[in-house]
Amino acid sequence: MIGVKDERIVGTAVPRLEGREKITGQARYVDDMVLPGMLYGATVRSRIPRGKIKKITFGPEINWQEFVIVSAKDIPGKNCVALIEDDQPCLADEFINHPEEPILLLAHEDRHLLPKAVEAVSVEYHPLSAIFTMEESESRSEIIWGANNTFKTILIDKGDVQGVWEKAHYIVEGEYRTGAQEQLYIENNGMIAAFEPQQGLTVWGSLQCPYYVHKALMELCGLPPGRVRVVQMETGGAFGGKEEYPSMIAAHAALLALKSGRPVKIIYDRMEDMAATTKRHPSRTRHRTAVSKDGKILGGTIEFTIDGGAYATLSSVVLSRGAIHAGGPYYWPNVRINAKAVATNAPPHGAFRGFGAPQSIFALERHMDRIAQVVELSPIEIRRRNFLKPGQTTTTGQAVSEPIDLGRLLDRALELSNYSAKKDEFARQNQNGNCKRGIGIASFLHGAGFTGAGERYLSSVVEVEACEDGGVRVLVSSAEFGQGTKTILCQIAAEALGLRYEDVRFAQPDTQEVPNSGPTVASRTAMVVGKLVQSAAIGIRQTLRASGLLGESYSAEEFRIACRKYVAAHGKLRSLARYEQPEDIVWNEEKYRGSAYAAFSWAVYIAAVTVDLTTYSVSVDDFVALQEVGRVLHPVLAKGQIIGGVAQAIGFALYERVVWDNGRMQNAQMTNYIMPTSADLPPIRVYFEEMGNVHGAFGAKGIGELPMDGPAPAIVSAVGDALRTFFNSIPLLPEDIFDAIAGKGENAEHAGSARGNP
Amino acid sequence: MRAHPANYELVAPGGLSAVLSLLAKERGVWLPIAGGTDVMVEYAAGKLPARKLVSIWNLPELRRIEVFPGEIRIGAGCTYTDLRVHDMVGREFPLLANAASWTGGIANQNRGTIGGNIVNASPAADSLPALLVYEAELILVSANGERRVPYSNFHVAYRKTRLAPDELIRAVCLPRCFSRYYAHARKVGPRKAQAIAKVCLAAQARLENGVVEDIRVAMGSVAPVPLRLVRTEDSIKRKPIDAALLRLARQTTAAEIQPIDDIRSTASYRAAVAGNLVAEFLQALSTRGMQG
Known part of the structure; x- marks a missing residue:
């Protein structure tokens, strides 16, 4: 009977709604769907990072009469993947801006004939100089996008940063980097499109955002909203990797369907999916921080730069979230955050769980450890002294309205991880033997919902x-x-x-x-x-x-x-x-001031690791993930989200490296792009605090991205603790640790400088 | 799948002699396929050059493990799982049983075969250093009969072997004379399971009166072929294990291997780890290998 105050369903572990279909194999994914008369589509992609298409030849070994061939000329509407900027073509017409850029589409009813046909198309280029690093992009030696290779800049300015340097007892500097990361959803990307003159265009696919695809198809095909229909099939994982790229694949399937008059299915295999679709933005963050004698942050500058790849896609909003999270859960009386997203000739980077925050939080948390070293405080104490408190304001001037007590959260995490006993034990053990153990911490926050307005x-x-x-x-x-x-x-x-x-x-x-x-x-x-x-x-x-x-x-x-x-x-x-925005949520987009998020989730994570000096490899032995996420709606799913996020972040920290060669991914196979398996994971111990929140259903806040933010800095901190070496970049692979120990590492930080005021 | 199945022909004659006569009749045309754990990867990537495949999967003549007083004869068609569960292999040839447990996942272990591992001839193969350490011999068979060859020089260059186009490996023979050796194996991969080795080691030795009386060391992923480290062995033999020997062993190892930079690791890392693994083996030998 209603009227009972206690919640009966929210907060309990009801069976997953689609669980039975999934485990019995009845769930229908896009590749399970076959339409009468359906063709299969494939994509001819660029082999060079940048240039002009001179000529396209079709090899004599293929009977091209049997194939449907689509080029940019066949696009009925606008040749772009409509998203934020309309800069990314659906098919390259004249200029190539990254490897794997789509140029032509082929379709045939026998899917097995397609790979050979794709190979038989040869494209002659007039090559142009390409750029591959953020530094090359910033130097503007080549302008590859817009007027200055810059997709977006953001300035967050709070208080008076100019004034803090002379008051500082310490000034601490550091530079931190994170690499690209592939989402590695289990189900590769795939779409089916069909065009019926009466109903219009329908696509079925593996995707996160039906209305993004809907918008992109309207622009591309010049169709009104009612003549485009997008259906999400059961989707085997996404992690942000099916936020924007499905619009591209849907567009390709749609163009082939329009031209052939038949339904067309495009399914990427793992190699194509890894090589061509979006990854996490690589980042570089520079911190310069003024710190008082007792370890309080007085103010600082943060330069946060991300590599957006060749087109704007979602870089501006990834940048925004990254910039807003760059100050972390600490109180900055004065801060200036300069953020920018720059262009390189790599396939566009895009959405991935955390969306910029894992990058800037990695940098900040490493920097907090560096400040602790300079001030000669523990990593615990430096955080405790700088935690945001209710009533204080974030870097954007948003007052913390929730009654969060980060000090208490920290204490509980320390207790759960047995931090101080372990710290002593490891210091003792590390005097002998070839295995060194360490423990590290990260405290962080993640904003729920879209940023700002x-x-x-x-x-x-x-x-x-x-x-x-x-x-x-x-x-x-x-x-x-x-x-x-x-x-x-x-x-x-x-x-x-x-x-x-x-x-x-x-x-x-x-x-x-x-x-x-x-x-x-x-x-x-x-x-x-x-x-x-x-x-x-x-x-x-x-x-x-x-x-x-x-x-x-x-x-x-x-x-x-x-x-x-x-x-x-x-x-x-x-x-x-x-949705109606509550009146107390006010955001100024020009000044980047105000309530960036309706609510934040808060967390303290602690990792214990062993570094084996025979192989220079790290294993994570224990992981405590304590978070305040508002009301937990489903304890099993919530715990699963945290465990999965931590596992994915262990990959981000210690295993997953995209090997680039002139903008092209060289290890686009799961054999050589190394994600951790269950054998590499520690016990991940998940704890929730539930403070509640007025903005969410039954007090829920966001949970999906939070666990991606903290593990990497906590783990790298633990590795540093074990080896007495400061590491400032991820992924941190055994080869990097070896180089650092052998004294030639770029990853081990000696670059960060500090001075004490006399 | 990037290959077109219609472009391939697969026959399964079902018996060894039928397979051998096919190989003899059209020399170099037919690619034998056993579990397919290597061949099908190339096929899926659209990179398998061979167009005609003859199945040797589960041929009874190749799937036996025979135990003789002086040796064990492992049919080339035995899977990693067969090796893992075989009592005597586990007891007398732990390096091989270990290597079998490292290779791929369970599904790969149920299909991948020891003969396939040898013929595929990857320098990173997990089992091959063990075969070098055990001084294996191979029985090769063709329509013309059998020949028995030492395994030690079977690999002649990167992914090239002495197998003739009309031959199959029938069996791998391991002498049963290592019961008094201390055996040590370690695979260094990019993760704990389901990974290709960056360096792997199989080694065994015998200590007498604190002196290394006999030693065999082999490594994978440090040269174009699976490598027996003969010079390193010589530098260690008949010496007591002390700090000077560990240093010498590291140096000799680093000089004897030919590691490269590739997509999976760096030459300098591999060289350092190879030295560390040999040193680790010697340390384990000195503390745990006293008996015998």
Whole structure:
């Protein structure tokens, strides 16, 4: 019966909604779908990083009559993948700006004939000088994008940084770098497109953001909204890697379908997926910090630069999140953050879990350790003295309105990890033997939802429907890709309506059917979309009550009867909720001032490692992940999110290196791009604090990206602790550790300088 | 899959003699395929040059492990799993059983064969250093009969062997004379499992009165072929294990191997780790290898 205050469904581990289909093999992924008369598509890509296309020849060994061939000339609308800037062509027409850039599309009904045909197309180029590093891009020796190779600059300016240097007892400098990282979802990218003159264009695919694809296809094909339909199939992982690139593949499948008049399927194999699609932005961060005698940050400058690759894609927003997180969970009375995203001739980098924050937080947390060394405080104490407190303001001037107590969070993490006993034990053990042990820490935060005014612009809409059979359906464009979207949104609707979890269904995200609840990104689903689902569900109840079909309290069966009666009498009952920004969330986009996020999640992570000096390899032995994420909607899924994020971040820190050669990935295979397996993972011990939050459904905040931010700096700190060497870059591979010990490493920091004021 | 199945022909005659007569009839045309754990990777990448494949998977003549008083004869078609679960292999040839457990995942171990590992001839193969250390001999078979050759010089250059185009490896023979040796194996890969070695070591030795009486050391991923480190062995033999010997062993190892920079690691890292592994072996030998 409703009216019971205790939540019955939210906070419990109900079965994953689509779990049965997945484990019994009934779930339908895009490659499981076959349409009558369907062709298979493939992409001819550039082999050079930059140049002009001179000539395209089709080899004589192929019967080209059998193939559908699409070039830029066949694009009915605008030749771009519409996103933020419209700079990225769907097919290169004249200029090539990165390796693996799509030039031509081929389709045939026998998918096995395509690889050879792709090989048989030869493209002659007039090569142009290309640039591959942020430094080359900044030097502007070649201008490859816009007027100055810069996609976006951001300035965050708080207080008076000029004034802090003379008051400083210490000035601490450092430079920190992070590498590219591949998302490595289990299911590679794939799409099917079909064009019917009556209905228009439909695509089915593996994707995170149905309405991003919808927008891109409208621009590309010059079609009105009602003539483009995007359907999300079961999606085997995404991690941000299916945020923007699916628009490109959908566009390619659509062009082939338009030209051939037949449905076309494009499925990337692992090599193509790794070589051609987006990765995490490589970054470089420079810190210069004024610190008081007792270890308090007085102020500082942070230069945060990311490599965007050849086109703008999402770099401006990745940069934004990275810049805003660059100050971490610490109080900066004065700070100037200069952030920029620059162009290089690599395939565009894009969204990946954390979205800029893992990069800038890595730098900051390493820098906090460096400050601790200079000030001669422990890594614990330097953090404790600088933690943000309620009422203080972040770098953008946002007052911390939540009653967060980071000192208490820190104490609990220290206790859970047995930090001080381990620290002593390791110091003793490390005097002998070839295995050195260390322990390291990171404290950090992650903002939930779109940055700044983003949620207001998105203006997301969700619907909840009372169905003819008495059940309830949630209609959103938010996608399930393993993280639990379907389950938690159905939990929320069931909880809000006093129904059983089994009474709620989830509509397949299909732009013809569901409203635009925004993209499935930015740790926004539980907090923003969840809250809207809660409101829309309550709307159903209000309508049923207003029509006299439902009393103040009711059973699940009475609710079903009421729905059935309502639908019989009035037809379809759908309740809509649209996001409205709370009045206290104010953001100034020009000045980068104000409330950057409606809520932050907070965390302290502690890693213990062993470095084997026979092989210079690191194994993570123990990992404590303590976080405050608001209400935990589903304890098992939430814990899974944290464990998975930590595992992925262990890969980011210690294993995963993209080997580049002139902008092209050389190790685009899982044999040579090394992600950790379960054998490489420590016990990951997950603990939650639940403070609640007014903005999210039942007090939930964001959780998906948070665990990607902290592990890398905690682990690298632990490696440094074990070896008494300061490391400033990731990935930190055994070869790097060897080079550092052998004294020729660039990764081991001796570059950071510090001076004490006399 | 980047290859077109229609471009390939696969036959499975089902018996050894039928396979051998096919190999004899069209020399160099047919590529034998056993578990396919190497061949199918090339096929999937669209890089398999051979167009005609003859299956030797699970041929009974090749899938036996025979134990004789003086040697064990392992059929070339035995899988890594066969080696892992075989009592005597585990007891008397632990280096081989270890290497079998390192290779790929369980699925690979159920399909990959010892003969395939030898013929594929990757310098990074996990099992081959063990075969060098055990001074294996190979029985090669063709339609014309059998010949028995030492394994030590079977690999002639990067991925080139002495196998004739009409021959198969029938069996790998290991002499049963190492019961008094202390055996030590270590694989250094980029992660703990399912990885290709950056350096791997198989070694065994016998200590007598604190002196290294006999020693055999072999490594993978440090040269164009799996390498027996004969000079390093000589530098260690008949010496007591002390700091000077460890230093000498490292130096000789570094001089004897020919590591390269490649997509997986660097030459300098491999050289350092190779030296460390030999030193680690000697230290383990001095503390744990006293018996015998």
